[in-house]
Amino acid sequence: MPQSPLVEKHLTIEPVDPNGVDAMQLMEELNQRLEKITGATGAAGFDPAALHAGRAVFLLARDEQGRPAGCGALRPLEGAGAAPVAELKRMYARAPGRGIGAAVLMALEQAAWGMGYRAIWLQTRRVNAQACAFYRRHGYHDIPLFGRHVGRTDSVCLGKRLQRQEETAWT
Template identity: 50%
Template sequence: MYRIAPADPAHPQAMAMQAALSATLAAMTGDSGQASFDAGDVRGDGAVFLLACDGYGAAQGCGALRPLQPGVAELKRMYAAPGSQGLGAQVLAALEQHAQRLGYRAVWLSTRRINTRAVQFYLRHGYREIPPYGHYVGRSASICLGKELTC
């Protein structure tokens, strides 16, 4: 059983999860993804950073939402530690619930096409490919995905 709760992205355990994600992405894609994340974007109104901890209080995953445009939140820094069966789905569900409570109608994200595990994970959870947005326009290595939230 995991406890998933809001946390500051600068909390030491949150930083450890982000570092683990960055190392994983860098090994897989050659890019840590850190340049696309600003901790300030997931603090304040319309945003949340979630930290998932196991029964012993050890961080095992994280994820964040930031406002993107009216009615749309962007998913950022989603990570579940290896061996944390089902945690990714739990963090994603918690983020989607937060998005609904914050009044968003949809959640969008971008990941690298080469990250097939992540792409398949999101497709299994109801996300579909959408046109590139923001700085992902014209970047063929990226795939943008989105999901409409139901009330």
């Protein structure tokens, strides 16, 4: 089966205000996609204002024409153990299977390391098999449910220990 051409080398990924028009548009598309898959948008678990605190970031990917192509966010996860842990939120790629999500995830991992995090944790719904497979392909492993997800049988939590990577430009 032929693979879709990767577009990640043509992306520009940069930190933006999550309340900006492009960021809000991508998150609304994510909400619609998640509602079709899981029956819920996931928006209740994300407050853009929380990203204005330290050690948080919202990254937006643009294609070569400058159009929004994907996004993702990191925020501090309190009470996660001895090593500083970031929580991954609002990951979305407009064109799945073309490398956009992988590029955004790599940029978020590099940003997390630069902010002093040594692990990233996330939660998704078990029914979202595409997301679970994506994260596992990128080195994330099942971890115990954390925070408000404890006891929720419809949730799966994944985590990854970060390692120092060579710095690469996002543009």
